[in-house]
Amino acid sequence: MLLRSKESNRDMCPSAIAFLSILTILTAAPSRITAGQPPWPGYRPSLRFRPISFDQAFRNLWGPQHQIVDQNALTIWLDSSSGSGFKSVKPFRSGYFGASIKLHPGYTAGVITAFYLSNSEAHPGHHDEVDIEFLGTTLGKPYVLQTNVYIRGSGDGTIIGREMKFHLWFDPTQDFHHYAILWSPREIVFLVDDVPIRRYLRKSAATFPLRPMWLYGSIWDASSWATEDGKYKADYSYQPFVAKYTNFRAGGCSAYSPAWCRPVSASPFRSGGLTRQQHMAMRWVQSRYLIYNYCWDPKRDHSLTPECWR
Template sequence: MAPSSNAYWPPSPGYWPSSKFSSMGFYKGFRNLWGPQHQSLDQNALTIWLDRTSGSGFKSVRPFRSGYFGASIKVQPGYTAGVITAFYVRYGLERSYNKVFSLSNNEAHPGFHDEVDIEFLGTTFGKPYTLQTNVYIRGSGDGRIIGREMKFHLWFDPTKDFHHYAILWSPKEIIFLVDDVPIRRYPRKSGATFPLRPMWLYGSIWDASSWATEDGKYKADYKYQPFVAKYSNFKASGCSAYAPRWCHPVSASPYRSGGLTRQQNRAMRWVQRYLMVYNYCQDPKRDHSLTPECWG
């Protein structure tokens, strides 16, 4: 739902965590994971694409146990239904599809991994992209994976220019940020509902026609191939899995202890009020006994 006032941009968060972390060259922090023929690097701007033969993905060279993970991303305009562009962290076996950006540990713990996602869900002509955030805890991979999805429209067109998307993960919380505006905070309420094992950082593009666009109503149409995503301004800073125990988790706010300022919370509430289009905790079709953080 669009804002009813003239203010179509969120209030200033008053703090810009992306400015606190240095950018890195792609090959300093990442390697190709699959689809190398569908990746190209030009002056530290990475282009990956999907066509009928394959998508592509990349992965951080080291795992982390906390940190700030960001990239500036530009996605393709036009018909992109069924296509996922992702950035994510994961604990544990890489699946054969693309994520925009995420943390994960699936290779270390196949079938029992944790994952934190930012994903662009492809769209049809004239409709906006949906940005999906998700948290998986000890996913089974056998159809019983419990997703914790929150979906948003954006206050800008992500096809026109690069914008910065980030995940901040600490032992206390996960914060999703877009251009330094917090859009979601997922606090640790229990060890059973929060990822604590080391995770790697990934990015990818892939065909998810079965569910990505309006629950699979619209599929990838390869007459519009290739589907292209561009990444730059890579940031991955924090405590690696090999760092000493005294390594201090990073923060998304001026508070070293974590959390958000009042101004950051105000900006996040604005986004969730006007631009959130799905919240798993408010979905009556979900079994909320499986997501105790929604009522606990």
């Protein structure tokens, strides 16, 4: 979730009107959704990890006055003064990272709600990142869930994104759903409600993130690119834009774990990979809800993404 236009980190109080309106926003009219349910994947990796306390595992990164923790449910919001972000206390070198998230309904163009791994603060201008990003939308159109992987990227316009974008088979504004990244030295698996939607394999060290990363979440204004390549901007007459996170689950090998710490798996196979049922569920999602794959984009220079053809 590279902050191309990160908001100010100064502490700014939201208006009283904006604060009170948070209570009603999450019950606003839903956006359009598609129908259908994926096949049962047969395995739920989220159940291998106990819920963790937000206060124990995370700290505020910016916009502290746009962040509330209530009985382990986190609410963050964006208004015209600022957004908000949080960061895990410790870095990891592999693991499972999940949270149940409920998104803002209605007009959210330009607004990004994110849950991601990054080492941008440890390696500024040359960092790794694994993203789950919800790209805001206009009235009547569904959210886009963007998954992305950066390897030693920079913010100077030369970054190589590996985006795959999806619609969802449910309305993510109506209830909490669980979104997760499983990162091991062999693969990255993105999951929604324990259904794998994307698997990114390590085919070379040059195309795979291997340095320790922290877990982050945020809501911020990315009007320059988020919605239909920047065609639609954030409209603050709809503010505040609210995101809710709960049911945080994370585990694996921290950067401080002993060398013998075993990476977690997305399947019952200790060596990693997916079962046949999981592959079937992933193919079902991709055949119906995948709307963009960087490997299929004829405008991309695929010499820069050799994992597409190897």
